[in-house]
Amino acid sequence: MFRVTRRYEFSASHRLHAAGLSEEENRRLYGKCNHPYGHGHNYVVEVSARGPVDGATGRAVDTVLLDEMVARQVLDRFEHRNLNAQVAPFERVVPTSENLGVEICRSLKAHWKETFPGEWPKLEKIRIAETPRNIFEIRTDEIE
Amino acid sequence: MVITRKVEFSASHVCRNPQLSEPENRRLFGLAANPHGHGHNYVVEVSLAGDPDPVTGMVLDLKDLKEVLNREVVEPYDHRFLNYEVPPFDRVIPTTENIARDIWRRLEPHLNRGGPKLHSVRVYETPDLYVDYFGDETCSG
Numbered sequence: 001m002f003r004v005t006r007r008y009e010f011s012a013s014h015r016l017h018a019a020g021l022s023e024e025e026n027r028r029l030y031g032k033c034n035h036p037y038g039h040g041h042n043y044v045v046e047v048s049a050r051g052p053v054d055g056a057t058g059r060a061v062d063t064v065l066l067d068e069m070v071a072r073q074v075l076d077r078f079e080h081r082n083l084n085a086q087v088a089p090f091e092r093v094v095p096t097s098e099n100l101g102v103e104i105c106r107s108l109k110a111h112w113k114e115t116f117p118g119e120w121p122k123l124e125k126i127r128i129a130e131t132p133r134n135i136f137e138i139r140t141d142e143i144e
Numbered sequence: 145m146v147i148t149r150k151v152e153f154s155a156s157h158v159c160r161n162p163q164l165s166e167p168e169n170r171r172l173f174g175l176a177a178n179p180h181g182h183g184h185n186y187v188v189e190v191s192l193a194g195d196p197d198p199v200t201g202m203v204l205d206l207k208d209l210k211e212v213l214n215r216e217v218v219e220p221y222d223h224r225f226l227n228y229e230v231p232p233f234d235r236v237i238p239t240t241e242n243i244a245r246d247i248w249r250r251l252e253p254h255l256n257r258g259g260p261k262l263h264s265v266r267v268y269e270t271p272d273l274y275v276d277y278f279g280d281e282t283c284s285g
Contacts, residue, residue, distance in 0.1 A: 002241050003276040053245070056161055057172055058237035063273065064174055 002060040003124060005048040006067070010075050013040035014083040014095040038082065043097075044129040045074065045104060051121030061121045069115045073107045097130040101138045104128065109140050146263055147203045148191040151213045153222035155230075156183035157238040181225060187268040188217060188247060194260025204260045216250045240269045244277035252279075 015038035016030040026034045033039070047070055051060040081087050083095040093099050105126040112123050125139045159176040160169045169177040176182065190213060194203045224230050226238040236242050244267040255262045268274040
């Protein structure tokens with residue numbers, strides 16, 4: 001059994017501000033991340049899929065197809081955007097890395113079979129690093 | 145407990161299946177299908193699972209693991225053209241998956257001798273693509 005992981009990057013801006021909390025609570029909770037005009041990160045996303053090796057190609061995942069899918073579902077939507085202003089659902093969902101990870105995982109899972117209609121490979125997990133020190137991981141079986 | 149040791153080697157390879165057409169090879173493998181070959185600085189992380197020895201406090205002496213990795217992996221692979229110089233890649237396409245499996249097969253007889261067990265072999269072809277191999281378990285779940 002193999003797990004193949006591919007690493008991608010995008011740069012985007014965001015502001016952490018929870019609509020249900022007061023200005024003071026938001027400042028206390030999110031600190032610098034609540035500054036009103038937002039700020040940006042170079043995000044790193046790792047996409048992992050599992051499967052056996054295909055006899056003809058020697059590979060468990062066709063990375064050309066995976067790259068095209070991730071470009072379509074993630075990079076084209078997120079690259080050089082203001083997440084709060086330009087990328088659904090972050091006009092109403094706080095764009096924390098947890099929520100970014102959930103959205104990326106959800107989106108890849110929802111469209112997975114269009115690119116990989118067979119039993120294998122299976123999407124296993126997403127890892128997103130907001131900075132090299134803050135890393136978030138979510139498995140596909142944790143979301144709808 | 146899982147312990148990991150990392151080694152590196154540099155090698156060249158070509159990814160093509162001679163039974164497929166040129167456009168199919170280009171579609172599947174992209175630039176890696178270039179028949180003249182190209183190279184990578186591969187990074188290999190070998191992980192073993194076991195309990196610390198009550199006397200030494202170690203799962204395995206990492207000096208011993210380093211010797212095995214150098215002898216069984218780095219020496220045969222480093223600065224070689226895998227397709228021409230390192231069996232089984234004269235007949236098996238040297239994809240990252242197949243390299244991970246070959247490294248597992250080279251290491252297993254030297255590591256699984258009671259005590260800690262080989263847990264996974266991770267091979268980075270580049271910082272943007274890596275493969276974890278967990279042995280020939282059945283593909284369930």
